[in-house]
Amino acid sequence: MSEMHRNTAGQTTTIRPRTEADLPGAAAALVAVHAVDGYPVEGVDAPLEWLSPAGVLQAWVAEKGGEIVGHAMLSRPQGEDAVKMWLEQSGDTADQVAVCARLFIAPEARGQRLGEQLMRTAFDYSRAHGLRVVLDVMTKDKAAIRLYERMGMHRIGTARHAYGEGQEIDAVCYVFPTPEA
Template sequence: MKSVIIRPFENDDLPGAAAALIDVHSTDGYPVEGVDQPEAWLRSADVIAAWVGEVDGSIVGHVAIMRPHGEDAVSLWMQQSGDQEDQIAVLARLFVVKAARKHAVGERLTQAAMSYGSEQGIRLVLDVMTKDAAAMRLYERLGWREIGRAPHHYGNGQSIDAVCYVAP
């Protein structure tokens, strides 16, 4: 087994993370919006915290926790829980290159984000496209619970069905 390192994102990781994102988009079509500006997408001002997964010195995965911006998962959780928006954050930007998927990188990245959420007293929510069955299995295996469904809108009037989840 190759050694997998999960660690906080550093600015020097940006080129490697952007290259991994472009790779994932070419194999999986994630994100559906595309990656015209991968570095800007990864380093959005809404990122609260982020981590990378590394195998043999190369970045093979990424996850971020982001401030809410009107996501359906946030609205659904607020309605169901009574939590305020400042108590909620969105797990997002999770991706792992295909070559590294048998090394539990996605699981370990998700667990790092979940630990951070717990430590900070923040409830994490997310939405995942129904086409991304492997991601849905991962979240469910880690105890995330479905809280509803909503269309994910992108591009020029396009949409795809998504499932909204809340962390355990």
């Protein structure tokens, strides 16, 4: 299922399921995002692999003018701090949880609510499949934190995200309130 959105310049952006053919464009957008924001803190040296981790349930892209300008993904839990926190707090099981990850918007496509559109698409998928969405976000990523809180996600705790060779960064963990339709 694809959604089409027209921005104020009259250009159409499509939110649609990611295909294998989208990976190089998504990787290029990711590298551009990293250059501007430092996101992600890991994976930018091998973006195709980082965009295709184990356990992917579904991924989506935002496409404008034939270019991939955004990405979001839901995956099965892989030991994330947000998952551990939610399972301890809720009594849910891991098979009831999806992790939202790999959300980014290319710098030239920001300000069009594409991150929100991608997140709503992921939330719709989670509701349709009875899954609770959790995620973590580095505290340095202020725009992402504003987006998640504006969309009604609830903070469930904080964690230290380990990456690279002994590096750590603070993260905030969130849950989307309900998987029900």
